[in-house]
Amino acid sequence: MLRLDKLTKQYKTGDLALKDIVLEIPDGQVMALIGPSGAGKSTLIRCVNRLVEPTSGKISLNDLELTTLSQGQLRKARRRMGMIFQEYALVERLTVMENVLSGRLGYVGFWRSYFRKFPQSDIDEAFRLLERVGLDHMANKRADELSGGQRQRVGICRALIQNPELLLVDEPTASLDPKTSRQIMRLIRELCHERKLSAIINIHDVLLAQMFSERIVGLQLGEIVYDGPPDGMSPDVLTQIYGEEDWEATIEKVDDEDEAENVDVSASADAESS
Amino acid sequence: MPDVTPDTKKVWQRRDRNHQIMIWLGQFIAVAIFMYCWHLVSEKTTWFFVLDAPRIATDMLERMMPPKWTYMETLWRPIWDTVAIATLGTLMAVVMAFPIAFLAARNTTPSTAFVRPIALFIIVASRSINSLLWALMLVTVLGPGVLAGVLAIGFRSIGFVAKLLYEAIEEINETQVEAVTATGASGPQILNYGIVPQILPAFAGISVFRWDINIRESAVLGLVGAGGIGLQLSASIDTVTWTQVSVILIVILATVIVSEWVSAKVRHSII
Amino acid sequence: MADNRTWKRPPFIKNPTLRWGIAIGGAIYLSIAMGTMDVNWSRVAAGLPRAERFIMSFFPPDFVSRAGDIADGIYESLWMTVVSTVIGIGLSIPVGLGAARNLSPRPVYLFSRGVLAISRTFPEIIIALFAVKIFSFGPFAGIIALSIGTIGFYGKLLAEDIEDMDPVQAEAVKATGSSWFQWLNYAVQPQVMPRMIGLAMYRFDINFRESAVVGIVGAGGIGATLLTSFDRYEFDSSAAILLIIIVIVMAVEYSSGFIRKWVQ
Numbered sequence: 011m012l013r014l015d016k017l018t019k020q021y022k023t024g025d026l027a028l029k030d031i032v033l034e035i036p037d038g039q040v041m042a043l044i045g046p047s048g049a050g051k052s053t054l055i056r057c058v059n060r061l062v063e064p065t066s067g068k069i070s071l072n073d074l075e076l077t078t079l080s081q082g083q084l085r086k087a088r089r090r091m092g093m094i095f096q097e098y099a100l101v102e103r104l105t106v107m108e109n110v111l112s113g114r115l116g117y118v119g120f121w122r123s124y125f126r127k128f129p130q131s132d133i134d135e136a137f138r139l140l141e142r143v144g145l146d147h148m149a150n151k152r153a154d155e156l157s158g159g160q161r162q163r164v165g166i167c168r169a170l171i172q173n174p175e176l177l178l179v180d181e182p183t184a185s186l187d188p189k190t191s192r193q194i195m196r197l198i199r200e201l202c203h204e205r206k207l208s209a210i211i212n213i214h215d216v217l218l219a220q221m222f223s224e225r226i227v228g229l230q231l232g233e234i235v236y237d238g239p240p241d242g243m244s245p246d247v248l249t250q251i252y253g254e255e256d257w258e259a260t261i262e263k264v265d266d267e268d269e270a271e272n273v274d275v276s277a278s279a280d281a282e283s284s
Numbered sequence: 285m286p287d288v289t290p291d292t293k294k295v296w297q298r299r300d301r302n303h304q305i306m307i308w309l310g311q312f313i314a315v316a317i318f319m320y321c322w323h324l325v326s327e328k329t330t331w332f333f334v335l336d337a338p339r340i341a342t343d344m345l346e347r348m349m350p351p352k353w354t355y356m357e358t359l360w361r362p363i364w365d366t367v368a369i370a371t372l373g374t375l376m377a378v379v380m381a382f383p384i385a386f387l388a389a390r391n392t393t394p395s396t397a398f399v400r401p402i403a404l405f406i407i408v409a410s411r412s413i414n415s416l417l418w419a420l421m422l423v424t425v426l427g428p429g430v431l432a433g434v435l436a437i438g439f440r441s442i443g444f445v446a447k448l449l450y451e452a453i454e455e456i457n458e459t460q461v462e463a464v465t466a467t468g469a470s471g472p473q474i475l476n477y478g479i480v481p482q483i484l485p486a487f488a489g490i491s492v493f494r495w496d497i498n499i500r501e502s503a504v505l506g507l508v509g510a511g512g513i514g515l516q517l518s519a520s521i522d523t524v525t526w527t528q529v530s531v532i533l534i535v536i537l538a539t540v541i542v543s544e545w546v547s548a549k550v551r552h553s554i555i
Numbered sequence: 556m557a558d559n560r561t562w563k564r565p566p567f568i569k570n571p572t573l574r575w576g577i578a579i580g581g582a583i584y585l586s587i588a589m590g591t592m593d594v595n596w597s598r599v600a601a602g603l604p605r606a607e608r609f610i611m612s613f614f615p616p617d618f619v620s621r622a623g624d625i626a627d628g629i630y631e632s633l634w635m636t637v638v639s640t641v642i643g644i645g646l647s648i649p650v651g652l653g654a655a656r657n658l659s660p661r662p663v664y665l666f667s668r669g670v671l672a673i674s675r676t677f678p679e680i681i682i683a684l685f686a687v688k689i690f691s692f693g694p695f696a697g698i699i700a701l702s703i704g705t706i707g708f709y710g711k712l713l714a715e716d717i718e719d720m721d722p723v724q725a726e727a728v729k730a731t732g733s734s735w736f737q738w739l740n741y742a743v744q745p746q747v748m749p750r751m752i753g754l755a756m757y758r759f760d761i762n763f764r765e766s767a768v769v770g771i772v773g774a775g776g777i778g779a780t781l782l783t784s785f786d787r788y789e790f791d792s793s794a795a796i797l798l799i800i801i802v803i804v805m806a807v808e809y810s811s812g813f814i815r816k817w818v819q
Contacts (some may be wrong), residue, residue, distance in 0.1 A: 059466055088468035099463035103481040107562055112477045116468025123473050126564045133562045150565045165463075172467055318641050321634035328631075328775070329695040337689045344688065368588035375585075412804035413797060414768045416680060417781065421793075424785050425606045427598035434592070504680045508771065521684065533677075540676045 017067035045229035092169030373437025410443030428509035617791030628777035643705025651713030675707030694775030756811030
């Protein structure tokens with residue numbers, strides 16, 4: 011379980027990105043974090059693995075307090091949190107395999123990683139994951155030869171090979187086309203269920219958030235303004251999060267497509283199991 | 285629009301008046317500086333010699349012909365030395381510039397207040413001093429020879445390579461580094477997986493480019509006694525054997541063309 | 556079934572023969588190159604105390620005892636730099652235009668490229684060596700050498716920049732029925748100008764550094780003063796001169812960054 015207690019982040023410029031955030035994510039829950047640009051979504055998930063240092067407050071992952079860890083302890087803690095990035099953030103000049111194996115860096119020593127001599131179990135796991143996302147034949151391709159959707163799947167493998175307890179997902183679909191976006195979101199959800207992972211997914215697209223998450227948290231100017239189930243999203247809630255706009259159409263569409271999507275999911279699940 | 289009267293007609297000017305005056309003033313000052321400098325030049329120049337120059341030049345060219353090709357036999361060793369000075373000097377510079385660049389880049393330096401200024405000063409000092417001046421110093425200290433040449437080329441190139449490299453490091457994609465950090469990687473691992481792959485092509489390109497420049501530079505180090513073909517050049521000029529001078533010039537030309545070709549080929553295959 | 560698959564990082568050069576050939580060939584070349592260096596170690600050892608004295612002479616350097624010579628030399632270097640940069644760039648503009656493939660007819664292109672190749676191949680110091688023979692000793696020879704070097708450097712970069720410009724913009728201006736010079740002024744110049752101003756500043760910087768060297772062969776500038784101080788083992792004065800050169804190069808670099816920002 012991840013617990014945020016009165017988490018606050020103020021940047022050097024004086025901008026208050028997060029104000030006393032209190033949030034609990036039980037094990038195995040996939041939570042979507044929505045909100046307008048600049049609401050603090052990105053800052054929130056970066057505070058969890060301390061890529062951004064929180065100003066005050068507490069963060070605990072399964073009773074391990076993260077905010078007070080030393081550098082060495084922090085590295086150990088980061089192994090337990092996989093992160094998936096907007097624009098994939100693969101190291102483009104490394105091969106797909108090296109990118110996936112870089113998820114194991116926290117577990118192996120420097121010289122082993124320098125000579126790319128990872129334990130056989132890591133390599134097996136990497137192949138298994140690549141096979142799971144359908145990219146095992148690409149292992150020796152350089153990351154910049156891949157398409158956007160393929161890159162993001164490599165990014166997912168990199169996060170999963172860490173064997174994390176929690177996934178931090180930052181705008182996974184921001185640079186993908188609608189179809190690929192759905193595929194990626196579905197993959198993330200399925201993998202979370204398979205491995206009983208909890209996840210925080212930052213996402214711009216309300217529709218996708220409703221489709222693929224169990225809980226939605228709306229952030230506005232660093233404060234939580236909505237916390238509830240996906241079907242609780244009403245025009246009023248959206249107005250509260252994003253501001254005044256005609257939301258009716260968005261909501262209508264959600265219901266329609268959600269059903270279509272359900273059919274889709276079962277169909278693809280069939281296809282995959284066969 | 286029926287009611288456009290003459291006094292509302294818009295006048296178009298490229299710049300407003302003050303800006304235009306500033307530009308004129310700037311141009312005027314620039315011209316004045318140049319004229320003044322030119323005046324100093326002409327004071328120090330004996331124009332008679334300058335007017336006589338075409339005659340001397342043709343005379344010199346005539347005496348260079350035909351090149352004394354048999355002189356080539358004694359030139360193979362100096363050519364070998366020239367290339368060796370450039371290669372070993374570049375190698376030395378590259379090895380030393382690599383860490384300096386990381387110390388100088390804003391995003392990888394261990395301390396902006398203390399380490400970075402030192403690294404930047406090393407870079408500027410190395411770059412400001414021409415390799416011939418480095419050679420002059422090293423020959424005074426170490427005695428004439430190839431070693432002084434290698435060190436001179438090396439010292440001059442550290443700054444060049446380190447400057448271009450640290451600029452490349454400052455331009456890397458930070459999210460790729462962030463992604464590697466997020467896996468729990470240690471500092472050296474982040475360097476190895478997140479940063480080095482991004483700058484490696486630039487680093488290789490810069491090194492080969494500098495090697496190409498160094499071939500040219502090592503060809504003249506002999507003028508101050510630091511080895512290479514420059515030694516033969518200055519000797520031949522001193523003894524007024526112009527037919528040998530022309531051979532040496534042709535050899536330098538050929539070496540430079542070959543090295544330029546090699547460097548272009550290598551850079552293409554890297555990128 | 557997926558287990559026990561091995562993985563090795565794919566090598567940079569795929570062909571193993573080529574890979575090992577390059578590695579072994581490189582190693583052999585380097586060892587021979589090192590072996591033929593012919594270092595006279597006893598002479599090097601004898602030089603170490605002198606090296607120490609030289610380094611110590613930077614703390615503090617002696618600006619005073621040769622102040623007159625140093626000032627004259629630096630001053631001369633500076634105005635040589637100004638004149639040679641202006642003349643060199645002035646001459647390199649027509650050559651650069653001629654050497655741009657998308658601008659010039661074939662014969663002009665080949666001729667201009669030839670001029671650029673020759674003026675780029677020989678280091679300034681060799682050109683200075685001949686300039687001194689032809690124009691006699693003094694700064695004029697140095698200016699000739701630096702100007703020729705500038706033509707080769709600046710003309711080539713100008714030509715490349717023109718070749719890389721956006722052809723759509725150039726075509727659009729041509730479509731208005733402009734003359735060739737109008738076209739240059741409206742289509743080509745705005746596209747290449749900012750970078751070329753930056754490069755002019757950079758070349759000024761290079762010319763200053765080179766002007767400190769051509770004095771070694773008698774072509775004027777601070778180089779002669781520096782050479783004399785080395786010959787007389789007056790390392791304190793040499794240190795002073797070197798520091799002044801470093802400071803001026805830093806100043807030029809700093810102000811060129813400033814000017815570039817102002818132009819863009």
